[in-house]
Amino acid sequence: MDDAPPTTPRRPYLRSAHPWRAAGYLAGSALTGIPTLLTLVLLATAGAALAPVAIGLPLLALLGLAGIPAAAVERRRLRVIHRLRHPHPHPDPTATPHRTPAEPGLLAWAGLRFREQATWRELAHAVLHGFLLWWVDLVAVGTLLGLPLLLLTTPLQLALSADGEVKVVKLSLVASYPAACAVAAAGAVLLPALLYPLGAFAGARAALTRAFLAPRERELRGLLAEVTRSRARLVDAFEAERRRIERDLHDGAQQRLVALTMTLGLARLDAPPGPLADQLAAAHDEAGKVLGELRELIHGIHPRVLADYGLTGALADVAERSAVPVDTDLAAGLPRLPESVEAAAYFGVCEALANIGKHSGAARAAVTARHTGAALLIDVRDDGRGGADPAAGSGLTGLADRIAVLDGTLTITSPPGGPTVLSLEIPCPVSTPTHTPTRSP
Numbered sequence: 001m002d003d004a005p006p007t008t009p010r011r012p013y014l015r016s017a018h019p020w021r022a023a024g025y026l027a028g029s030a031l032t033g034i035p036t037l038l039t040l041v042l043l044a045t046a047g048a049a050l051a052p053v054a055i056g057l058p059l060l061a062l063l064g065l066a067g068i069p070a071a072a073v074e075r076r077r078l079r080v081i082h083r084l085r086h087p088h089p090h091p092d093p094t095a096t097p098h099r100t101p102a103e104p105g106l107l108a109w110a111g112l113r114f115r116e117q118a119t120w121r122e123l124a125h126a127v128l129h130g131f132l133l134w135w136v137d138l139v140a141v142g143t144l145l146g147l148p149l150l151l152l153t154t155p156l157q158l159a160l161s162a163d164g165e166v167k168v169v170k171l172s173l174v175a176s177y178p179a180a181c182a183v184a185a186a187g188a189v190l191l192p193a194l195l196y197p198l199g200a201f202a203g204a205r206a207a208l209t210r211a212f213l214a215p216r217e218r219e220l221r222g223l224l225a226e227v228t229r230s231r232a233r234l235v236d237a238f239e240a241e242r243r244r245i246e247r248d249l250h251d252g253a254q255q256r257l258v259a260l261t262m263t264l265g266l267a268r269l270d271a272p273p274g275p276l277a278d279q280l281a282a283a284h285d286e287a288g289k290v291l292g293e294l295r296e297l298i299h300g301i302h303p304r305v306l307a308d309y310g311l312t313g314a315l316a317d318v319a320e321r322s323a324v325p326v327d328t329d330l331a332a333g334l335p336r337l338p339e340s341v342e343a344a345a346y347f348g349v350c351e352a353l354a355n356i357g358k359h360s361g362a363a364r365a366a367v368t369a370r371h372t373g374a375a376l377l378i379d380v381r382d383d384g385r386g387g388a389d390p391a392a393g394s395g396l397t398g399l400a401d402r403i404a405v406l407d408g409t410l411t412i413t414s415p416p417g418g419p420t421v422l423s424l425e426i427p428c429p430v431s432t433p434t435h436t437p438t439r440s441p
Contacts, residue, residue, distance in 0.1 A: 019195040022202035023145050025080045026137040029205075032077065033134020036070045036126050065113060067122030070129070071213050072096070078213075081206040097215035118215070125212035137205060144198040151187025155180040254294055261287045303346065310334065311342045311369065311376075318350055319367055323357035324382070329368040337376060341428045344406060345369070345378055348399050352380040352422045360384025360420060371430060378424040386418035 013019065043063040050056030075096070097118035101108040113119045150168075157166045158180045165175040174180050264284040271277040306314040312334045319326035336342075349367060356365050362384030369378045400410040408426035 013199070014192050014195060019199055021080050022199045023141055025077065025202050026141045026198075026205065028077060028080075029129075029134040029137035032070065032073050033129050033137075036066075037130035037134075039066055039070075040127060040130050061110070064123060065110070065119065067124070067126035068098075068113065068119060070126040071122035074125070074129070074209055075213055078206055078209060081202055095215055097213075118213075121212050125209065128212075133205070133208075140198070140201050144194045144201070145191075148187045148191035148194055151190065152184050154183040154187070249294065249297070254291070257287065257291045257294060261291055306342060306346055310336050311345055314342070314346050315349055315367060315369060318346070318353065322353045322365070324353065324360075324362055324365050326353065327364065327366045329366065331370045334369060334371055335430045337371075337428050337430070341376060341406060341426050344399075344402050344408070344426060345376060345424060348403065348410070348422075348424050349378060349380055351399050355388070356380075356382045356384065356420075359388070360386075360418075362418075362420075371428075374427060374429050376424070376426045376428055380422040382418070382420050384418050384420060385416075386414045386420050387416045388412060388414035388420050 040063070043059050043066060047056040047059035047063055050059065098116060099112065101112045154166065154168060154174060155177060158164075158174060158177065165173050166180070167173050168183055174183055261284065264280060264287055268277060268280040268284050271280050303314055303317070305317045312330050315330055316328055319328045337345075353365060353367075356362050360382050362382035365380065365382040367378070367380050369376070371377070403410050403424060403426060406426050406428075408424065411423040411425075412420070413423075414420040
């Protein structure tokens with residue numbers, strides 16, 4: 001039995017809102033075309049007239065950027081016709097092809113915009129739209145929609161006429177209501193017939209706009225690369241903040257707790273036997289438990305062993321502390337890698353071993369790590385029951401996103417009955433990696 005959700009049947013074209021959306025899209029062209037025309041003419045005239053005294057140069061620079069706001073409005077208008085021609089799976093037509101400047105400030109923004117091809121395509125579209133397209137759209141609406149509507153209102157025009165006759169479309173006179181009704185009937189027949197070419201023209205008009213304003217493939221790749229770099233910067237900032245919190249807890253709260261524990265221990269030794277000694281002993285034990293929990297918290301935020309001994313020592317440490325016995329096969333000369341790579345790999349192994357201890361029912365696990373010279377490869381294997389589902393709230397989804405920021409991949413193979421293998425691959429070229437393996441149970 002097919003469990004796919006039922007799809008809503010599409011309404012016939014004439015009974016839907018599509019013809020009126022097409023008409024609204026074309027009619028609204030004048031609302032943007034006229035201001036665009038006036039802006040272009042004003043900037044060009046004033047800039048050319050004032051150029052000899054240097055005041056016009058900023059105006060000419062504004063003329064070069066005038067297509068950007070006009071294009072932003074046109075992209076918003078495309079939503080009307082976008083729903084008609086392209087249902088939801090198609091990309092949003094309002095996507096901008098412009099990149100974000102690397103530095104703040106108006107000069108950095110303007111410098112980047114002048115170097116982008118999209119800016120000049122938008123200016124070309126603004127010139128075409130302001131001088132030609134908007135009135136062509138109005139002619140199309142007036143012809144394909146206004147004509148049949150005018151014929152439909154012939155009886156009303158005759159009733160309002162002072163001399164008892166009306167000229168239909170400036171061609172023939174109608175002086176009787178039977179003739180007016182016949183003309184209205186012709187308009188009623190003509191209206192649905194002309195709605196089809198109206199929709200086709202609106203679609204062609206929107207396609208022309210998209211050809212000018214839609215991001216090119218190279219621009220989309222640039223935007224994607226920019227997003228990836230932005231996410232990488234966020235990860236680096238997040239790691240720096242984790243290290244700061246770990247350092248503050250280690251050098252601040254932990255040291256105070258150590259001092260408090262020592263003070264309570266000395267007071268416990270000096271107190272005579274009795275209720276006071278018992279209370280000091282309880283407080284001493286409780287302070288020791290809090291200190292242990294704080295150390296575990298600090299270790300989870302940013303393990304000191306990772307900063308001091310690198311990924312090899314950190315993975316050996318987490319394997320030793322695992323609830324399930326772990327065999328490690330780590331490269332003895334595993335090079336020091338970027339902090340973000342080491343942190344992502346370390347917490348990935350921590351998450352994998354935690355899931356093995358909680359969900360797999362495994363008796364043993366194994367961790368293998370090596371560097372190929374171009375990428376870090378880590379495999380975590382267990383002999384549990386298998387059937388692991390990353391979407392079931394195991395924390396692996398967030399880990400996959402974190403590794404994706406580094407252009408890495410996370411792969412999970414977990415057939416029912418096992419074994420389960422989690423593989424991490426993170427690109428991080430190193431000039432002279434070493435691959436001498438050491439094995440420790």
